[in-house]
Amino acid sequence: MNYSLDLLLVILLGFGSFFAFLGAFALIKLSSFLRRLHGPTKASTMGVGCILVASVIFHTFYGTGLHPRELLIMVFLFLTAPVSAHMMSRATLSLMGELPPRASRLPDPDGKVREDVDNRNA
């Protein structure tokens, strides 16, 4: 029981820290801003979610009992991460000037990144 509990905690902590590191690594590795936006907003919420679940389990079995208050932070982060990503992408679109024409076809069917978006290399 104790060994499997520790194993579960170690797996959760490993997943969480790995995803947090992956988000920050994508932040410095990718080339343009709209690519960089993908990494942290998804990976960091996943990483913090795993770490918070590990904290709930740790405080339940090694601390003062079951207080699932960390789930509050998790719900709040999961609600606010898409909103803040949307606001940041709107900010960078406003810096690019006006919105591109035919905005309904923004996802290119050929999978190529449009030139006017991708010329903002770091």
Next chain:
Amino acid sequence: MIQIAILLALSVVGVAMLLSLWRLLRGPTAPDRILALDTLYVNAVAQLILFGMVLDSEIYFEVALIIAMLGFFGTVVLSKYVIRRDIVE
């Protein structure tokens, strides 16, 4: 075993915070810096939760909750400033 795992997770999340700090200092445009600050506060929440696990204390929960709420408002307000060049309209 669990203490070693928590310390390793602390150091990995610390490295992630350093990487996002690099992007915050270097970032060529303003949305890059906003995104780096967003990643930095999310990682700070994780770091505080892990620190509370190391010390076996539950005080750091409130700190993490307040950082999460104020960080979200900071991101939204900075993005609004970049869009409109004004915060209070």
